[in-house]
Amino acid sequence: MTQENQNQSTEQENSAAPSSAENVAATDVPEVKTPEQEIAELNQKIADLQDNFLRAKAEGENIRRRAVEDVAKAHKFAIENFAEHLVPVTDSLYAALSTDVGDAKAFKEGLEITLKQLLSAFEKGKMTEINPAIGDKFDPHHHQAIASVPSEQEPNTVVSVMQRGYTVADRVLRPALVTVSAPK
Numbered sequence: 001m002t003q004e005n006q007n008q009s010t011e012q013e014n015s016a017a018p019s020s021a022e023n024v025a026a027t028d029v030p031e032v033k034t035p036e037q038e039i040a041e042l043n044q045k046i047a048d049l050q051d052n053f054l055r056a057k058a059e060g061e062n063i064r065r066r067a068v069e070d071v072a073k074a075h076k077f078a079i080e081n082f083a084e085h086l087v088p089v090t091d092s093l094y095a096a097l098s099t100d101v102g103d104a105k106a107f108k109e110g111l112e113i114t115l116k117q118l119l120s121a122f123e124k125g126k127m128t129e130i131n132p133a134i135g136d137k138f139d140p141h142h143h144q145a146i147a148s149v150p151s152e153q154e155p156n157t158v159v160s161v162m163q164r165g166y167t168v169a170d171r172v173l174r175p176a177l178v179t180v181s182a183p184k
Contacts, residue, residue, distance in 0.1 A: 085121035092117055122166075130165030130176040132158045142167075144175040151181035 033041075092114040096107070122128070130142050138145060138156045142165060151159050158178045165176030 082121070082125035082127075085124045086118075089114060089117045089121055126169045127173070128167050130167060130172075132161060132176055132178060134158055134160065138178070138180045142172060142175055143178045145180045146177050147179040148182040149179050150184075153181040155181055155183040157181050 092110070096110050096114065119129075132139075132143060135153055136158045138158060143158065144165075146162060149159055151157075153159065157180065159181050160179045161176055162179065163177040166173040
């Protein structure tokens with residue numbers, strides 16, 4: 001290698017060395033902050049965190065308040081849909097009372113139609129009838145025994161139904177009043 005080539009390569013190394021050394025020095029050495037600057041930054045972080053906390057707390061309170069209002073409205077207006085289905089039944093009953101029909105058969109037919117309307121309203125409101133058949137096994141969850149009578153049937157079976165019961169969405173509203181057969 002000639003003297004010139006050696007000088008050029010040495011110059012290139014020397015020129016490259018300071019720039020990489022400057023980069024290392026610039027990235028490795030953190031900016032020195034005064035204690036006042038650090039305190040100001042920390043106070044700013046505290047203020048930001050407090051603000052975020054207060055906003056989150058307010059949002060939580062708003063959600064809780066809205067949920068309470070929604071539950072109150074649901075309780076207040078839960079019957080509204082069911083009541084809408086009962087209004088035609090009431091109209092039919094008022095119409096029956098306002099007419100002077102001397103024919104008992106026509107009156108009975110009108111009552112049967114009104115009963116069908118009522119049962120349809122019950123069905124739409126998820127209300128079902130508990131009407132056990134004679135001979136069905138007594139179910140204390142759906143029936144209420146008001147008497148135990150001697151019978152030829154198996155013990156604890158329904159002998160007669162005094163009053164029908166009702167459930168609303170699989171929850172017993174009123175149990176059916178029944179008499180049951182007594183054990184022999």
